[in-house]
Amino acid sequence: MAIGTALLSAARTPRGAPAAIVLVGVVFAAIFADRLAPYAYDMQSLMQANLPPSAAHLLGTDEFGRDLFSRILHGARISLGVAVTSIGASVALGLVFGAIAGYAGGWADRLLMAVVDLTWAFPEILIALVLIAILGPGLGSTAVAITVGYMAQFARLARAQIIALKGETYIEATVGLGAGHAHILLRHLVPNALTPVLVAGMLATGDAIVLEATLGYFGLGAQPPLPSWGAMMSAGVGQMFLAPWVIVFPGLAIAITVVAINLYGDALIDALQIRNRLREG
Amino acid sequence: MLGYFVRRLIMLLPVFLAMSAIVFLIVHLVPGDPIDHMLQIGASAERRQELAAKFGLDRPLVVQYALWLKAALTGDLGEAIILKQPVVDLILANLPYSLALGLSALLFSTVVGVSVGAAAAYFAGSWFDRVVMAGILMGSMLPSFWLGLLMILIFAVELGLFPVSGARSWDALVLPVLTVGIGGVALIARVTRAAFVEVAQQDFVTLLHAKGLTRRRIFFRHLVRHALMPVVTILGLKVGWILGGAVTVEYVFARPGLGSLLITSLGQRDYPVVQGCLLMLGMGVMLGTLVGDLAQAAMDPRVRDRMS
Amino acid sequence: MTDGLTTGVPTTGVPILRFEDVNRDFTTPGGWFARRRVLRAVNAVTLDVPAGRVTGVVGESGCGKSTLARLALGLIKPTDGRVSFEGEDLATARRARLRQLRARMQMVFQDPYSSIDPRMTIGDAVLEPFVVQGIRLTGAARAAKAEALLGMVGLDPSLARNHPHHLSGGQKQRVGIARALALEPRLVVLDEPTASLDVSIQAQIVALLEALKARLDLTYLFISHDLALVRYFCDRIVVMYLGAVVEILPSPAAPIRHPYTRALLDSAFVPDPTRRQTLARATGEIPSAFDLPPGCVYAPRCPLADETCRRIRPQLDRSAHPVACHHPLDRAGAGS
């Protein structure tokens, strides 16, 4: 099934529908955060710090008196933005590595996969912490760290797809027509390998949001006053007894978004019927 | 089988070399160096020099690597610059904590994950399946620093069942294990459920039904072994996660462990320790995959035959 | 092993494709898991495919039919020996030359279900040969060409916009044929083109192939495991067993000389309840291609096998009806 149709039909399943609604909402918030937010995300008002939710501040305020609702809307943009761009880069890199390794086979394959497996060997959080130590903190480094941390997964998946596809008759048929490597790889192999890798990427986006949050806890994610959900939560840890809403709402935003991504991704996997292809990696 | 094992071990050697080189490079790419931490503010350049010479940090990187690797091969990972102890001792001191936490979390995730996944698969499509799977997923998606504090708040503060933090008694292990384990439970439950659902669709299962076996018997006697195979693979791949993945939890619960050692030493640029930890983790992972493959072979005669 | 074509089988047509003492080995991947094991999929095959005729190849699963087909098209290279198309060695041809040659030899595959890229429309699939060969077609020419090709194989041209999963197996196989014929090849290798289709569709496809051959002056190398079908469709029949050619029937009606061919024929289910056969002529199953017995590879299953058969591997003789057997069934009759 084409991925476009699948996106729609996944959104019509009982599991997919609520998830799709949530995701559309989050993306909407991310895009229109500027218009939707009642306050500027960095507008402080120390006299109004740690206010509980009220009509003026729907979700309350944080320790600097900033409006949590506005920050969560903007946070959608940052958290999602970081997760999506870094996973996007990760998927792209993984595809390149995986496709080359899978298509070339032999020593090129072993070598590339040995490198990939090295990053696979370490927990993503450690990779991220080490990389950020090298690159210095900030959103850019976080994105790089996430990119590297997850790349192995996509490279392996892409490679498995390519290897499986190489055995398909239509590839042999196309070779039989006289096609060269570029044609085979770019016109047939990569496009057909793409779907599962993209879906795996989508699922990983959820994990990336959580990873960014955890890095934020170590002070390494988005730099203040940028409100990524993770940064908001980690700042809220100190406040959790005084003003629990400061940590609860961003936490909920993460949990709901990530669960929605997973549920929708699951529905999508079923719609595309690629569950066993996903496992090959 | 033995031959296979030996061959795999030999194959690990180049991987080990590549890994150690990368580890070494990465560590030395990090800006700042341990001397900064030893010097009082405003120390002289000579003093710097002297310290650098003392720890061999003034030599070319290649030489440093060669010396380190040579020693590492004899089991000597050098002496910590800041922590002033043999790195091996530091690792050995922290390893038991990592293992205790990692293995218990693994056990917990496996037992609970497999049970929950199996139950969900048995009742696949029912409300039970949906509620349980969604619940687990939700739990696993909370960042662990928050989940950890929540656990403390509920189980240690409100209910007073376990100590808040530390690693001084067995019961201090419970909350960290739960915190780390929930993510694993979700992962394993999903893998298990999917595996059950998938094997259940295979031809030979139709034939099991045709033999007149009850659904229960088919499920618990026959499908279980198949469903566990992907779980074993996952577990083999997760050794790194066991040894070093719990940094956040170690931090929140003020527990020792390889992850924390690594992060602290990274902060202090205590190169030998960072290198040692990374190497240790890498080797753990390599061994983990090997053990995973062997377990796979033990469970699956097809794999076994391919190995001989 | 014969000395090849010089003293080989006289054929009526000029050979368009030639196998000269071709071996092809496969090595199972070694590496992490397994010891390397070498399997000889095609064993010392010497064969001419005469132009304008239908040469049939029969044999059971794993006997090397598909490998032979791939070798014929240069999709894989022989381990030893030479495969030449119109006199040119495929193994040494340059890439660009190979591409040109490929326009003149095409293949139709066994499994129609996976022989079209699921992401392509049928129209794109039948036009892909032109893209690959660097032949540019304008929009109108494209549509016309696709229509012509689909029409040629008896498909509704409106299918061009569909994706393969909307088509039935028979329709897909027609698309496969259209694609193979797009560049107007001379040789078409048909690798069990009907094996995965229902009988009613199989018969349609065979009829289509017959018609196209007559119209386009094609040479067929027709591969099948169905002896009855091959006998119906082919001019010459090559019988393979475990990678080796054991008999070449010069015509479908020629008397059978090899015990294996006999067994194959006797195993066929004749659709006539009044002619029920003593089935089970052949006993045992095809041994593993990894460790071939030293003598005749068919000896373990052959009712006529004796010590000689188990020790010495028989060579294809040089008669008009070559057979590789120490005890051919017509020994008394035809001399060799």
Place this chain on the structure above:
Amino acid sequence: QEVTFAITAREVGTPSYNPITATRLNSANSLIYDRLVLQDADQSFHPSLAASWDQTPDGMQWTFKLRPGVKFHDGEPFNAKVIEWWVPKFAGTENADTVAKVDRVEVVDDLTVRFHMKAPDPNLLFNLASSFMGIPSPKAYEALGDKYGVTAAVGTGPFKMEKFTVGQQTVLVRNDDFTWGSDLSVNRGPAKIKKITVREIPEDSTAFLELQTGGVDLLYTVPVDFMPRLKAEKSVKVMTIPGTEIVYMPINTQSAPFTDIKVRAAAAYAIDQKSIWQSLYGGVGNTANGFLISSLQEAKVDPKFAISYDPERSKKLLDEAGWKVGPDGIRAKDGARLQVKLWTSNGTEFKRLVEVVQSQLKAVGFAADITIFDASTINAQYKKKTEHQLAVRSYSWTNADIIDWFFAARRAGYPNVSLFDDPKAEELNVTAMTKSRTWDERVANFKAYHEYILSQYAFAPIYEPANVFAYSTRRLKLPETIRGTRLTSQTILDAQVSN
């Protein structure tokens, strides 16, 4: 009879208990080692291992009478020979400055030593009272070499180090021979607590919850956020003692636009110390208006030099300097936006504070981009000298000579983060550091130096935290008043454990 103390984020991971070579020491250090003298909260000095002392009028000789009967944990006697061995040990270490002016140590008799000075040092007693001046057992020290302080630490203090695991905990057991407590304690020894486990807890919330549930009995530092909750807790007593720390914003005087003193001043006047003190720190501690902690005499500068929030003045200065307000509220000059870098190091307090500072700077027209570094990287970055502009940081020191640390030209980069290099300041520095003969003279000199630094806006003062600690009254009973500058062994000696 056993208690658990906890040290939190800032002190976590202190790698050793070697006072001679260490650059960081944690709070447990004072339980292991005794010093020659102790300083009380009122800045007065009290005998500890030194029973009495004397200085010649020219300040060139100091004679210390040592307390008799003192033994190290390893049984070695404490006497004049120890001091003779000890003082030279500092040479070449990072703490060398503390005794740099001591020329040599003369053993007068077994219990008397005389310091012969290179130059008078009015600050000597202060230095001797610092935590780096805990005296280790020479025998153990020499035997262990590099590993001293990690595998073992041997002092004369009321507690012996039983086991130390870096980053985790230190187990201390009572020194039953200890009878030489100072007059800052009621109990002269041995301690009433038998065993202390000092745990290191990096997460503040965890530490707080441990105290709340009785998992630990004493928290050495309490994050301000938790104070209201702890105060509400019946079984917890929160105590505040005057702080030793100043939080400030160094301004890189050599990085444009801060080369312009008006821009520096504008940045300094943009900081609203009061609202930070009130809302961020709940009114605990003090606002800071100078560079020194308020208990020092040198801190009492002429009010016209004190820097405190004045947004109008700030804006006016910027206008004068040519920085005009743009449409988004950020100022610009010649097309360049007033975009500056604002750094800090990782740590909950700094991370919070820096956000407020950023927002206050924005209010007057600075756009500040925050970067949060880990502690080791940030110093390396400062040392590059060209990368940084503004920062939020703090120091903890109870002597005016800290101005020299942070503003002397020869230490530009780090610790002179302001890259302050000014002839007049250098002159004042020399006077204050080397030309003062008496304490009063020194005070006057440093005050002048302090005032001059303030007048140049090389930094902006922000906040002076109080030392806040808390303990569980269920298990511990501490004296009502805390003697000394910090919570150290003299208070723990008097501590009682119930049940």
Place this chain on the structure above:
Amino acid sequence: MALLEVEGLTIGIGRFTPVQEIGFSLDRGAVLGLVGESGSGKSLTAMALMGLLPLIRGEVRAGSIVFDGVELANRPAELHRRLRGRRIALVTQNPMTSLDPIRTVGTQIDEVSRLHGGLDGRAAKARSLDLMEAMRIPRAAVVHGQYPHQLSGGMKQRIVIAMALAGDPDLLVADEPTTALDVTVQAQIVRLMVDLVKARGLALVLITHDMGVVAQACDRVVVLYAGRIAEAGPVESIFAAPHHPYTRALIGCIPVEGQARGTLIGIPGQVPGLTDYPAHCRFAPRCPAASARCRAEAPAPATIGASRVACFHPLGRGA
């Protein structure tokens, strides 16, 4: 009374009704051929006989399956399960995937006799070895301890049949048991099964798409087309004089010895998919003899000679 009587069997899966009103009967010692092209509902019928439709979310919507006097359709699943393996056994199409890959083939056979015969491990194994020898498996004792992937396809199919026989069933349902096998092996297996039926007095439902197999092995045959019966009757009369145009065409699709080239035509068009089953005669679109009536209503089966034929224009009527 026949061992198995199926009447008006209609199978539904969700919105679809892939099998409609199928009926046949079968005695002990007889082989019934169920023949039809892909998708004609052969496997679903087999699943219905085995009571395994729930596995694929299917159900018997109408009709009856009477086995040895007991009605099975739409009865508690447990009733059917008790018969499975013991009285009714199944042989499936693909021996490559029909066996559990991680258990030895021996234990898989043993399991049946332990479960249904109440034998202990040793007795079960002895019985399995007997059965394997009856299946002409060489070196049965060795094979007993081997895993499926170590055996050839033909060998595996023999194991599957041995497994089916282990419960001593009365009825064997074989769903295309030889399709995946080599021609030479195929012949052996079919022969083996027919011999077993005769020797043990079993009844066999042999599902196939190959009229050749039917001609060689079956006593009676049911020809299915798109989920319905086209024609049913004794093998001899069906081959000698097919009444349904489809049956005749199907027989004509197999080339026979000496058949002249160009005479093989096949059946034009294609089998309709489940979603576009016409309401009228389903074969009409491909039928050379189709009339307006054929395109308006569905013919009900009628008796012609020894056969039942669902066609408005049966061939050779009165012949």
